[in-house]
Amino acid sequence: MLSFVAQRVVKAVIVLLAIVVLNFFLIRMAPGDPAVVMAGEAGAGDQIFISQLREKFGLDQPLPVQLFKYVRGIVSLDLGFSFRQQMPVSKLILDRLPATLLLTGTAFVISLALGILFGTLAARFAGTWADSAITVLALIFYATPLFWVALMAILLFSVTMDWLPSFGYETVGANYTGLAHVLDVAAHLIMPATTIGLFFMATYARMTRASMLEVKRLDFVKTARAKGLRDSVIQRRHVLRNALLPVVTLAGLQAGTLVGGAVLTETVFAWPGIGRLMYESLLQRDYNLLLGVFVVCSAMVLAFNLVTDLVYRSVDPRIEYAT
Amino acid sequence: MLKQILVGLALTSALSAAAFAQEPKAGGVINAVIQPEPPGLMVGMVQNGPTQMVAGNIYEGLLRYSPKLEPLPSLADSWTVSEDGKVYTFKLKSGVTWHDGKPFTSADVLFSIDFLKQTHPRARGNLAQLDKVEAPDATTVVFTLKQPFGPFLGIFEVGSLPMIPKHIYEGTDYKTNPANNTPIGTGPFMFKEWQKGSFIRLVKNPNYHIKGKPYLDEIYWHVIPDAAARSVAFETGKVDVLPGGSVENFDVPRLTKLKNVCVTGAGWEFFSPHSWLWLNNRSGPTANKKFRQAVMFALDRNFAKDVIWNGLGRVATGPSGSSIKYYSNAVPEYFYDPAKAKALLKEAGYNGEKVRLLPLPYGETWQRWAEAVRQNLQDVGINVEMIATDVPGWNQKTSEWDYDIAFTYLYQYGDPALGVGRNYVSSQIAKGSPFNNVEGYTNPEIDQLFADGAVAFPDTKRTDFYAKAQKILVEDVPVAWLLELQFPTITRCNVKNLITTGIGVNDGFRDAWIDK
Numbered sequence: 001m002l003s004f005v006a007q008r009v010v011k012a013v014i015v016l017l018a019i020v021v022l023n024f025f026l027i028r029m030a031p032g033d034p035a036v037v038m039a040g041e042a043g044a045g046d047q048i049f050i051s052q053l054r055e056k057f058g059l060d061q062p063l064p065v066q067l068f069k070y071v072r073g074i075v076s077l078d079l080g081f082s083f084r085q086q087m088p089v090s091k092l093i094l095d096r097l098p099a100t101l102l103l104t105g106t107a108f109v110i111s112l113a114l115g116i117l118f119g120t121l122a123a124r125f126a127g128t129w130a131d132s133a134i135t136v137l138a139l140i141f142y143a144t145p146l147f148w149v150a151l152m153a154i155l156l157f158s159v160t161m162d163w164l165p166s167f168g169y170e171t172v173g174a175n176y177t178g179l180a181h182v183l184d185v186a187a188h189l190i191m192p193a194t195t196i197g198l199f200f201m202a203t204y205a206r207m208t209r210a211s212m213l214e215v216k217r218l219d220f221v222k223t224a225r226a227k228g229l230r231d232s233v234i235q236r237r238h239v240l241r242n243a244l245l246p247v248v249t250l251a252g253l254q255a256g257t258l259v260g261g262a263v264l265t266e267t268v269f270a271w272p273g274i275g276r277l278m279y280e281s282l283l284q285r286d287y288n289l290l291l292g293v294f295v296v297c298s299a300m301v302l303a304f305n306l307v308t309d310l311v312y313r314s315v316d317p318r319i320e321y322a323t
Numbered sequence: 324m325l326k327q328i329l330v331g332l333a334l335t336s337a338l339s340a341a342a343f344a345q346e347p348k349a350g351g352v353i354n355a356v357i358q359p360e361p362p363g364l365m366v367g368m369v370q371n372g373p374t375q376m377v378a379g380n381i382y383e384g385l386l387r388y389s390p391k392l393e394p395l396p397s398l399a400d401s402w403t404v405s406e407d408g409k410v411y412t413f414k415l416k417s418g419v420t421w422h423d424g425k426p427f428t429s430a431d432v433l434f435s436i437d438f439l440k441q442t443h444p445r446a447r448g449n450l451a452q453l454d455k456v457e458a459p460d461a462t463t464v465v466f467t468l469k470q471p472f473g474p475f476l477g478i479f480e481v482g483s484l485p486m487i488p489k490h491i492y493e494g495t496d497y498k499t500n501p502a503n504n505t506p507i508g509t510g511p512f513m514f515k516e517w518q519k520g521s522f523i524r525l526v527k528n529p530n531y532h533i534k535g536k537p538y539l540d541e542i543y544w545h546v547i548p549d550a551a552a553r554s555v556a557f558e559t560g561k562v563d564v565l566p567g568g569s570v571e572n573f574d575v576p577r578l579t580k581l582k583n584v585c586v587t588g589a590g591w592e593f594f595s596p597h598s599w600l601w602l603n604n605r606s607g608p609t610a611n612k613k614f615r616q617a618v619m620f621a622l623d624r625n626f627a628k629d630v631i632w633n634g635l636g637r638v639a640t641g642p643s644g645s646s647i648k649y650y651s652n653a654v655p656e657y658f659y660d661p662a663k664a665k666a667l668l669k670e671a672g673y674n675g676e677k678v679r680l681l682p683l684p685y686g687e688t689w690q691r692w693a694e695a696v697r698q699n700l701q702d703v704g705i706n707v708e709m710i711a712t713d714v715p716g717w718n719q720k721t722s723e724w725d726y727d728i729a730f731t732y733l734y735q736y737g738d739p740a741l742g743v744g745r746n747y748v749s750s751q752i753a754k755g756s757p758f759n760n761v762e763g764y765t766n767p768e769i770d771q772l773f774a775d776g777a778v779a780f781p782d783t784k785r786t787d788f789y790a791k792a793q794k795i796l797v798e799d800v801p802v803a804w805l806l807e808l809q810f811p812t813i814t815r816c817n818v819k820n821l822i823t824t825g826i827g828v829n830d831g832f833r834d835a836w837i838d839k
Contacts (some may be wrong), residue, residue: 030715030716031712031715031716031719031720032714032715032716032717032718032719033715036715036718036722036757037714037715037718038362038756038759039444039756039757039758040371040714040715040717040718040758041371041372041720042369042370042371042444042663046444046447046448046756046759047753047756049444049449050755050756056498083591084362084503085362085363085519086362086363086503087504092519094518095519101591140667147549151551151552154552154555155555158555158559158561159555159558161560162388165557165561166552166555166556166559167545167547167556168521168522168545170545170549171522172354172521172522172524172545173352173541173543179744180559205463222626225434244508267548267549268549268551268552268579270521270545270546270548270552271520271638272512272519272520272521272546272554273520275472276548277520280359280548281716282361283713283715284715304484317387322518
């Protein structure tokens, strides 16, 4: 197993480097550069000002030189400096990463738990009104734009009922500590995490339902039934366990994209996470920061893929580590 | 809708008049919105809008300006101008200290001038007429100009010429000085904390040089990226101040209807943001003067003002806004007249060529406005193609002259020599920057009038030059002027004295207090 992991890590690093180079050129294909953006925002800017900025950003050098310098930095685990924010990229990202992991992690758990629960229920009561209700509800959350769900949630729970805070990560200026702080963050977390969670729930519910219906027809389930096992045991130990494999595959793929998927939600709820950082750095053409976020996100996708492979094995012992 | 805003405006002015009679109360916290998040707060090096808005509390200039743009004392107590208009002597206020306790002296002023010439593009331009600056003693600064420069007393506002602490920056690399992240000024509030993506926190300067001020204990500037979420934050009471442009205009009437909410359009007199359509004078149909005049007649600017801007602002009559110096309305008039526009298009020989329209990607209001303009132009038979861009794309397309008609708005800084001429004189044509003569208009007569107007002495002589320039420009229509914009500042009514000068919220919360 160790050699399996080692080989996968080596492959991942190569993929990551390819991603870095590709992203480097993709970003520079967009019109406008950070110097022009900053001059634009300042509402003033003569030639000297813009060329000073270009020099500061290192944009006056030929592209291959810029690429070489950047890749050299990445290899030594240095993500570069955001001249716009006047801070090392790694610090900016590390400051924001916990908030995003908390948000998307919670959303992931919510979506997976609700998805499997509702999928199982739908399969159990396939063809009845409960099945239809679950399917329709899941589809509605899947089809509705995230930001709209978010805004409606704010209107309902913040403006009308005044139950939950509408923006931010914590109550600014309250200086809560200990349990009060945890509860404060949790109150801020509920709406954004549920918004993302409900969106991803739909796919898990559909996948679980379909997969369970399929497994249910297989011979070993008939055998179990013939043995006289209780229905709940059959559903849980025989059907669900086997039906979960495709769900794990899907979850593994989506876990990696959750960071990117949080852009809209983080923006609407003013959640100080990495998704917003990515979006803003794109609008400002903050090349180093944007590339840095991409690198971290890509690394997370690769890591989640590896974890998924390992989880497969524990869910289904028949799967072996091939290299 | 419109009526309510007008009532709101009247109410605000009545209230602020009453506020002067009340005794200010000390204490309290103000929560305001900052949008977008500024890249930094060191206003000597970063001049972005949001930077200026927050930094105006931390830094100060030598002067402030009244809503009528008369100079007021700030770090300078008094000033005199020599008979020939070339020597300006400033007396600095004594007993002023930087936030770290070091005294503020004339040496800091000399250093700031030197510093800003290297880092601040607008200051560099404003100081072009400066021959030398000297400090005979710790509280006196003498500016000597090469020749009289009419707007000179108008360049000392905090965003244009902030004072920079010499003891922190001298001999260092300005760009990488770590103090850039912990700004130190002389202002009423001190920088305390910045959680990127969440908030910026300023606290009261206990040693501020005006006894008893500021009244507030703290200011939190909240970073909320979504416009709808910003208006909800105000609606739910989490935020007390929405500076101009924080929410989309269509939310303004709804918010002002709430209880205990005041709105004002005041505080934009100095900047007087002036919006227009850049018409590419170099090529295409827009190179034809008759075509450009047709555009002016085709635009229903009153509709834009009443519907898109909720009645705020004024229809622009020409290159100068009505609140800045030497404004003249003795110019040709363009009113909404589609028939006349069609006739002019015919005279211009326009045969339906495609015209690229570039909206300003600053949110919904500007998008709607672009759609209204497209409709106006299509109504008279102009074949318009709308180009979608984000902000960097817009900057690149305009600064490289890759457009036919483009939306923009620019600040005028109170004087035609500072904020108006730059868009029309030919020496300001430079590829690569979006804030100069982007339309490519060249007229030697205009060049001469602006050159003479800037240095004519005394001020009464300047009037004629600018009146003539305005008349010629309005006849030529190098750009299609739209509105003198007024961005509404929305506050809880118990926030008093927030806006007291012509620079508005950017001048800091020095005088603001909360009525409990």
